[in-house]
Structures are given as structure tokens and as C-alpha cells.
Amino acid sequence: MIAIAARCQEYWKKSIDVQLELPADEKLKKLFRNSNWAYFIDPRSHAESRYRGVEQVPMLRFSDAKEQQIAVDRILDVLLAALSDFSRADLTAIEWALNEVADNVNNHAQSTMGGFLQVTNFRNSKAVEFAVCDVGIGIPSSLRPTTKDNKRDHEWLDRAIREGVTRDSKVGQGNGLYGTWRITQKSQGQFHIMSGRGSLVSSQSSGLHVSETQVPFSGTLVIARIGYRAPIALSDALTFRGRQHEPTGYLDVKYEPDTQGNINFNLSIESSGFGSRAAGEPIRRKLSNLARLSSAGRVVVDLAGIPLVSSSYADEVFGKLFVELGPISFAKNFELRNVDPLVRDLIDRAIYQRMSGGPQSA
Ligand SMILES: Nc1ncnc2c1ncn2[C@@H]1O[C@H](COP(=O)(O)OP(=O)(O)OP(=O)(O)O)[C@@H](O)[C@H]1O
Ligand SMILES: [Mg+2]
Known part of the structure; x- marks a missing residue:
């Protein structure tokens, strides 16, 4: 679609x-x-x-590197609040692959419309799938001038995903599609490209297949499904010319630890509201993920500028988190700062009530 x-x-x-x-x-x-x-x-x-739920990030458009970064940051923000039981490397892998495939649109596609991006979160099968599409010249037309070989479109797709294959070694290194394909392989995922008259499909179970299609696809569509059931061996997937590539990304930049190793979490910026369980649920998951993924220090939740929260929000975020972790782990992982006395009272009460198996609904 x-x-x-x-x-x-x-x-x-x-x-x-x-x-x-x-x-x-x-x-x-x-x-x-x-x-x-x-x-x-x-x-x-x-x-x-x-739609602001956690099942998907709706289709969006980007037309340059800046818009690409805004789009990818937004996607990672949703994923951090949507997924559970994933490793830091899984999130880095998704971010790396997403950026590479989107970057290709800006660098190679010559698309008049920029690129389109969509992400689906398959919670039950623990996989994230992204699709990137452009209406540009297509991979075969981009690579064809690099050699005199008379290859068919699907053969060009097979070439494009190999290490070091690029239309211009002054522009790229030919790592993007290769690394993305490897990530899908290493994570029990799937990889699919349609471009020109070529189609490429790869999965661990059925291997790599390229074929010629009856109907040409003018532009490029890349679909990558990355599984996070088991932590991905990222350094293995991203080894180029025998050297391991270690990407840094969203988590390192947005939640960079201070000198004591603490991560600052500004609740008034992060939360879309303070009145409902619906607003609290993604925040709880995000806090829980950050605490789990940060190696040292605490997550410092800054409640400055928040004069009131509803009891259901307080319970959804802090009551459930406190019970999930237990008092000692909660105190070890979180610190609450700049809490208004009224808000403190509401959070305390939510925690007491949940501890005593009180009347809250799930
Ligand atoms: N969306 C696209 N439209 C047209 N051509 C593309 C597109 N994506 C990839 N290609 C072609 O496939 C080649 C391989 O892409 P790949 O991402 O692997 O390497 P690169 O972009 O050249 O280098 P790097 O990713 O290391 O910066 C590109 O050089 C380009 O010729
Ligand atoms: Mg590339």
C-alpha cells in the first residue's frame, strides 16, 4: 500500500x-x-x-537528510515506548538500517517526491518491519552505468545487496543494503526489494531469491523485517571489509548519561498528557526500557512544571512501575525530581494503593 x-x-x-x-x-x-x-x-x-498508538508509525514523507532525521527520531521514540524485551543492539540495528535505506533515497533515487516511510510493530512475533519507498530511477538504472555487463534488473538487485557494491565509490561504500540485509538475516527477519523489473526476497528459512516481474516497479521499495526475539549480534552483522562497525545513535544522543551515569527524563516534554492511563502507558514502558538499557546510574524523572496528574496516570506510570520492579529496584533505578507536593501526594497514594492490591483497574 x-x-x-x-x-x-x-x-x-x-x-x-x-x-x-x-x-x-x-x-x-x-x-x-x-x-x-x-x-x-x-x-x-x-x-x-x-494515530498515536504503538502498533505502527503511520506513513510519512521525507525529502532531505534533515526530514529523514526527524522521521527516524520520531520512529525510535515510538518504538522505545512500544516495545518491551528488546536489547540496546536491537534498537541500534533498526535505527542503522532505517537510516541507510532512507539515505539511499536521498543519495541515489532522484525522486521528485522524496521518500516515504512506514513502520509496523509486530508485537506477537517480536519483530519490527519498515518499508521505504520512492518513485525515482530505481536500483537497476542507478547501477547499470557502473559496468558494460548487460544484466537484467533482478540481477542488479542481487548485486546491490553485496558488500562494497556502489554506483560511485566517491559517494558511498556499498555498505547500506548489504548491512541491512545482514541485520534481517541475523535477526530471523525478512528482506524484500522491488525495483524496475526486479524482485528480491530473502529470509533465513527460504534463502535468497531474485526474479523478474511482469509489471515493472518504477522506483524502489525496500521492506526489512527485523526480529528482536533474541538479542542481535550487531557487530557480526555490521562487519565491513573485516572491520566491525559500531554505530551510535538515538539512545546515546537523546538519553546521554551525565557524569554520574544518570539519564535525565523530562516528563513534561515526554508525556502527551497527564490525565489518562492512555497517556501514561507509553511513558511507563519507555521508563522501564530506559532503566533496563542504561548500564549505570539512574533515570532521573524531572517533574518540573507539572502541577497536577490524575490518579489513574500516577498509577499507570509510577504505581505499576513500582510494583513491577519492587521497592529496592525502583529506588535503585529511578529518582524523582522537582515534584510538586500535590503531585507527590498523588503518586504516593497511587503506589500505596497498588501495593495493597487496591481498587485500580488494570
Ligand atoms: N532508492 C534507491 N534508488 C536508486 N538506486 C539505489 C537506491 N538504493 C540503492 N541504490 C543503488 O544501490 C547501490 C547500493 O546501495 P548501498 O546502500 O548498498 O550503497 P551506497 O549507498 O552506494 O553506499 P553506502 O550505503 O555505504 O553509503 C547504490 O550505490 C545505488 O546505486
Ligand atoms: Mg547506501
């Missing part, structure tokens, strides 16, 4: 109107709206998605 929606955007740009008739099925209709497909296919009739 992301590819169809991207194509429709191109039509709109060429002043060709597109009209979307939503599916009759209510669930599908909701999916079309939430995922932003409806908006990108027919922006005249459909507003942008307001």
Missing part, C-alpha cells in the same frame, strides 16, 4: 486527481485512515492520521 500511496502522491504532483473509495469493512477502513494511506492517496478528502 505504501507504494500505491507514493504513486498517487506523484499523480497529485502532476495535477492528476486521485479519489479513494475506502473499504467497506470497518477494520480495514480504520487501517487506511490510521496508516495515513487514505491521506496520501486522496489528501483532498482525508485528513492526516492522528
Whole structure:
């Protein structure tokens, strides 16, 4: 669908109107709206998605490196609040691969529309899947001028994912697609590219297959599914020319520990509200993940500027976290700073009530 929606955007740009008739099925209709497909296919009739849940990051567009960074940061922010039981390396792997595939759009695609990006979180199978699509020249056309060999489109796709294959060694090193493919392999994931008349599919169970398609795809679609059931051996996946690459990323930059190893977490910036369980749930997961992933020090939750929280929010975040970890681990992992006396009272009460198996609903 992301590819169809991207194509429709191109039509709109060429002043060709597109009209979307939503599916009759209510669930599908909701999916079309939430995922932003409806908006990108027919922006005249459909507003942008307001979905803020944890099942997906709705389709979005980026047209340069800055917009790419904003998009990737937003995705990582959602994933940190959505996933549980993943390792730091898993998140770094997702960030690295996402950036590489999106960067290719900016560097090689010559797309008039920039690129489109969408992320789906498969919670039950513990995998994150991203799709990046552009309506540019395609991988075969980009690589064809590099040699006199007369290769078919699908053969070019097979070349593109090999280590060191690049259209121009002054621009790139040919690591992006190779590393992304390796990450999907090492994490029991899947990798899929469509470009020109080529299709490439790779998974651990069925191996690597390339084939020629009947209908050409003008542009490039890359879909990478990265599993996080077991911690990924990132240094193994990202070994280039025999040297291990160690990327730093979102977690290191946004939650950089201070000199004592503490991470600052500004609740008034992080939380979308303070009145509901729905606002509290992603915050609790994020706090729990940060505490688990940070090797030393505590997570310092700064409540400055928050005059009031609802009891359900206090319970959803602090009550549940306190019971989940137990008093000693909670005190070891978290410090609350700049707490208004009223808010302190509400948090205390939420914790006492939850400890005594009080009346809160789950
Ligand atoms: N979206 C795209 N549109 C057109 N061509 C692409 C696209 N993505 C990749 N390619 C082609 O595939 C080649 C290999 O891509 P890859 O990301 O592996 O290496 P690179 O971008 O050249 O170098 P690096 O990723 O190390 O900076 C590119 O050089 C380019 O020719
Ligand atoms: Mg690249």
C-alpha cells in the first residue's frame, strides 16, 4: 500500500486527481485512515492520521537528510515506548538500517517526491518491519552505468545487496543494503526489494531469491523485517571489509548519561498528557526500557512544571512501575525530581494503593 500511496502522491504532483473509495469493512477502513494511506492517496478528502498508538508509525514523507532525521527520531521514540524485551543492539540495528535505506533515497533515487516511510510493530512475533519507498530511477538504472555487463534488473538487485557494491565509490561504500540485509538475516527477519523489473526476497528459512516481474516497479521499495526475539549480534552483522562497525545513535544522543551515569527524563516534554492511563502507558514502558538499557546510574524523572496528574496516570506510570520492579529496584533505578507536593501526594497514594492490591483497574 505504501507504494500505491507514493504513486498517487506523484499523480497529485502532476495535477492528476486521485479519489479513494475506502473499504467497506470497518477494520480495514480504520487501517487506511490510521496508516495515513487514505491521506496520501486522496489528501483532498482525508485528513492526516492522528494515530498515536504503538502498533505502527503511520506513513510519512521525507525529502532531505534533515526530514529523514526527524522521521527516524520520531520512529525510535515510538518504538522505545512500544516495545518491551528488546536489547540496546536491537534498537541500534533498526535505527542503522532505517537510516541507510532512507539515505539511499536521498543519495541515489532522484525522486521528485522524496521518500516515504512506514513502520509496523509486530508485537506477537517480536519483530519490527519498515518499508521505504520512492518513485525515482530505481536500483537497476542507478547501477547499470557502473559496468558494460548487460544484466537484467533482478540481477542488479542481487548485486546491490553485496558488500562494497556502489554506483560511485566517491559517494558511498556499498555498505547500506548489504548491512541491512545482514541485520534481517541475523535477526530471523525478512528482506524484500522491488525495483524496475526486479524482485528480491530473502529470509533465513527460504534463502535468497531474485526474479523478474511482469509489471515493472518504477522506483524502489525496500521492506526489512527485523526480529528482536533474541538479542542481535550487531557487530557480526555490521562487519565491513573485516572491520566491525559500531554505530551510535538515538539512545546515546537523546538519553546521554551525565557524569554520574544518570539519564535525565523530562516528563513534561515526554508525556502527551497527564490525565489518562492512555497517556501514561507509553511513558511507563519507555521508563522501564530506559532503566533496563542504561548500564549505570539512574533515570532521573524531572517533574518540573507539572502541577497536577490524575490518579489513574500516577498509577499507570509510577504505581505499576513500582510494583513491577519492587521497592529496592525502583529506588535503585529511578529518582524523582522537582515534584510538586500535590503531585507527590498523588503518586504516593497511587503506589500505596497498588501495593495493597487496591481498587485500580488494570
Ligand atoms: N532508492 C534507491 N534508488 C536508486 N538506486 C539505489 C537506491 N538504493 C540503492 N541504490 C543503488 O544501490 C547501490 C547500493 O546501495 P548501498 O546502500 O548498498 O550503497 P551506497 O549507498 O552506494 O553506499 P553506502 O550505503 O555505504 O553509503 C547504490 O550505490 C545505488 O546505486
Ligand atoms: Mg547506501
